[in-house]
Amino acid sequence: MNELSPSQDVSAFRFRITVAYDGTAYAGWQVQPATMTVQQRIEEALKSLTGETVKVHGSGRTDQGVHAAGQVAHFDLLSDWIPGNLTKGLNALLPQDIRVFQARRVKPDFHARRSAIKKEYRYFIWNAPVMDPIRRFYATSVYKPLNVKAMKAAARVLVGRHDFAAFTANPNRVVESTVRDVYSLSVRRTGNLIIIRASSEGFLYKMVRSLAGLLLRVGEGAVTLDEVSEILASKIRTARVPTAPPEGLFLWRVWY
Amino acid sequence: MNELSPSQDVSAFRFRITVAYDGTAYAGWQVQPATMTVQQRIEEALKSLTGETVKVHGSGRTDQGVHAAGQVAHFDLLSDWIPGNLTKGLNALLPQDIRVFQARRVKPDFHARRSAIKKEYRYFIWNAPVMDPIRRFYATSVYKPLNVKAMKAAARVLVGRHDFAAFTANPNRVVESTVRDVYSLSVRRTGNLIIIRASSEGFLYKMVRSLAGLLLRVGEGAVTLDEVSEILASKIRTARVPTAPPEGLFLWRVWY
Numbered sequence: 001m002n003e004l005s006p007s008q009d010v011s012a013f014r015f016r017i018t019v020a021y022d023g024t025a026y027a028g029w030q031v032q033p034a035t036m037t038v039q040q041r042i043e044e045a046l047k048s049l050t051g052e053t054v055k056v057h058g059s060g061r062t063d064q065g066v067h068a069a070g071q072v073a074h075f076d077l078l079s080d081w082i083p084g085n086l087t088k089g090l091n092a093l094l095p096q097d098i099r100v101f102q103a104r105r106v107k108p109d110f111h112a113r114r115s116a117i118k119k120e121y122r123y124f125i126w127n128a129p130v131m132d133p134i135r136r137f138y139a140t141s142v143y144k145p146l147n148v149k150a151m152k153a154a155a156r157v158l159v160g161r162h163d164f165a166a167f168t169a170n171p172n173r174v175v176e177s178t179v180r181d182v183y184s185l186s187v188r189r190t191g192n193l194i195i196i197r198a199s200s201e202g203f204l205y206k207m208v209r210s211l212a213g214l215l216l217r218v219g220e221g222a223v224t225l226d227e228v229s230e231i232l233a234s235k236i237r238t239a240r241v242p243t244a245p246p247e248g249l250f251l252w253r254v255w256y
Numbered sequence: 257m258n259e260l261s262p263s264q265d266v267s268a269f270r271f272r273i274t275v276a277y278d279g280t281a282y283a284g285w286q287v288q289p290a291t292m293t294v295q296q297r298i299e300e301a302l303k304s305l306t307g308e309t310v311k312v313h314g315s316g317r318t319d320q321g322v323h324a325a326g327q328v329a330h331f332d333l334l335s336d337w338i339p340g341n342l343t344k345g346l347n348a349l350l351p352q353d354i355r356v357f358q359a360r361r362v363k364p365d366f367h368a369r370r371s372a373i374k375k376e377y378r379y380f381i382w383n384a385p386v387m388d389p390i391r392r393f394y395a396t397s398v399y400k401p402l403n404v405k406a407m408k409a410a411a412r413v414l415v416g417r418h419d420f421a422a423f424t425a426n427p428n429r430v431v432e433s434t435v436r437d438v439y440s441l442s443v444r445r446t447g448n449l450i451i452i453r454a455s456s457e458g459f460l461y462k463m464v465r466s467l468a469g470l471l472l473r474v475g476e477g478a479v480t481l482d483e484v485s486e487i488l489a490s491k492i493r494t495a496r497v498p499t500a501p502p503e504g505l506f507l508w509r510v511w512y
Contacts, residue, residue, distance in 0.1 A: 022389040067390060087386075097389045130343075133278040133353045134323060134394050 012076040015086060016106045017042075022097040023067045023246070024137045030061045038062075038098055042073070045093040049086075050077055059112045059119070059254045063206070065246035067138065069122075070101070070253040074112040110256070118183065118255035119203065123196040123212040124248045132192070139193070140248035146219030148194060151187040154218040154228045155196075158211060159185040165235040167211055168204035169243060178204060178235070187215065194219075197252075210237075212244035268332040271342060272362045273298075275327045278353040279502070280393045285318045285327065294318075294354055298329070301349040305342075306333055315368045315375070315510045319462070321502035323394065325378075326357070326509040330368040366512070374439065374511035375459065379452040379468040380504045388448070395449070396468075396504035402475030404445045410474040410484045411441040411452070414467060421491040423467055424460035425499060434460055434491070443471065450475075453508075466493075468500035 027035035039056050046054040059072045083103040090100045124139035126132055131141040165178040183199045198208050217223040231240055283291035295312050302310040314329045339359040346356045380395040382388055387397040421434040439455045452471060454464050473479040487496055
């Protein structure tokens, strides 16, 4: 039997939204029982606005406490909407920590996760003896001066097409391949702020926070450049690669 | 009778601290009954740390919801402290939304308010159709595009030595003079962010938010450059000068 998915239902309209959120108050993006998630908030707002029970599909999950400047999601509605009205209506119903920047009507074969060709994450580190209080939920605090030059050198080792098995926490999932092409990985200091930017065709589970975690260890002088190469080549996740805290991480942009 | 104030007590040690805070959760700087203030939090932390009941004197008040990047305060202790230990001890006891950046031992005639020779405030505006969720407590949201060129021109009218009576809300206070020398007042756009910087020998009560409020009206096209001159010359506070919302305002730096 060849069932029609909602996306193939000619009476449905598919929309794509770009969403920014402060992840501090949420158990991540994806709907989970007994906790509040960003996806759930958006589904509730869509239900209130349209009267329809809608499943929202994100470009990927973000973990608890992780933020987004440009998460992308799609969903199908049985009724048609002028995209600008969808943006206004959703923002009127959503809490202030979730904002819809843009809504567009897209073709029924658009898929927020599967159609993505590139993703960028940014990881923010506040590197000063005392944390800036207004950044406390939006950057990771590192008191001791980090060696940014060493972090840049390590980033150059990690960029490119590699098996990133040593950089994923993968407790309950089966992934076909842990090979990923990291298009860019850069480290830049601006005053007390250090920003790591990572772009790829796609990242493994907790991969960006693992890359940031190792770069932090390098910046602290605890891991050498040779050890970075070794760890990458080992393809085994060990305690040498910590997962950097979630508050520094932003899903920055998704390309289609 | 000539009573000794604590500052004249030779057995007391005077300290100066530089403090940053996220004002979102506080009823401003100054201790008030039945609400929580930044000053009160610091006095509580000093009491826990030193065992002494200490009165903390700020360089000036900040209103409810207003932030500080560099508020300065002084206080006297009967026991001596290595300034770095005071910083560490206070930060260990204070909540994460208040951070002490620096502590210094100062001469007994140093006074956080009276010794200040210059203050800088910054006012942040997020000027885009949709608010950035992570800036929602740290910038004022203005949806419609503001005319920054007109705001710059208005700022040039307001800078300098003037009677700023039209720019203060002064319900229960008697002030000797409402003449102030505004050393600089600038408006700059960086992407969606517009930053107003104001420096002066000292500002009247709600003066910075009143200047920002009028500049916002100018940016919206609701007040002309001629009207700005008129309002300044009128020396009367009217509804033409709104008080801009507190969340955009930061006490940035105090000079001694």
